Amino acid sequence: MTFEPEQLGRSGQELASMLRDLRKRAGLSGVRLAARCNMSQSKVSRIENGKVRPSLVDVEQILRALDAEPALVAEVTALTRIANTEWQDSRSLRRKGLHTKQFELAGLEASSTEFRFFLLSMITGLLATPEYIRASLAHVPGDHSRAIAKKLERQEVLYDRSKRFTFILTEQAAWSPFLPPDAMAIQIDRLASLTHLPNVRLGVIPLDMRMPGNPLNTFTIYDERLATAELSTGAMVFRDPRDVRAYLEEFAAYEELALFGEEARGKFSEWSNACRS
Secondary structure, three states: OOOOHHHHHHHHHHHHHHHHHHHHHOOOOHHHHHHHHOOOHHHHHHHHOOOOOOOHHHHHHHHHHOOOOHHHHHHHHHHHHHHOEEEEEHHHHHHHOHHHHHHHHHHHHHHOOEEEEEEOOOOOHHHOOHHHHHHHHOOOOOOOHHHHHHHHHHHHHHHOOOOEEEEEEEHHHHHOOOOOHHHHHHHHHHHHHHOOOOOEEEEEEOOOOOOOOOOOOOEEEEOOOEEEEEEOOEEEEEOOHHHHHHHHHHHHHHHHHOEOHHHHHHHHHHHHHHHHO
């Protein structure tokens, strides 16, 4: 499916309005539709008012209850897919201030329990030293102090034992020459130290391992409800269960290949020593 980025901003309200109009055309009250869908009337109301983003399952239930024709089902389903996808372009994020994105991520981390990170070319802020964070923002003009402070503050979530983290890094992400060698060695040492946290699994995929498929992007999965993929010009946010499931399957393939525990620490030691030499 293809779409224009500007569609993503309008699609939620458009979907809500379409579902409301379809119910009225079918001559059903919100109460009767809710009963047919085995859904609460308040949920139907929130969906129709755009206060709740319906999942594909919710919409399919509603369309079945309305006995919608196949062509209409296809149209509304496609709109639902778009409504469950969000585009965050880098330019807009910079205009709002880099720190605003950090507050959004902190909110996601507060509301989620299980996290899966696939890191293709860089280390994520949760694992980064202050020097690495500063270097990662160096190409962006402006004052980065608030964004750096919030990134470092967010690292506290790693020590919340009620949450589980799995990070998979390629060798390129783990020790690309992003910093001077001595600083990069310290960053790699931090990665090794975090493998000892009981709620953190940190794996690496060395360059000499054959990757399954052809990974194109860094991505993160929050529980099994939302996935984000990073692009050079922004980020995509996916809420459609089919999209999230596709990322879960891709992550599982990398997880099966990655080295964890002592094997990972052995690689980190090798790479940090190489930086220091």
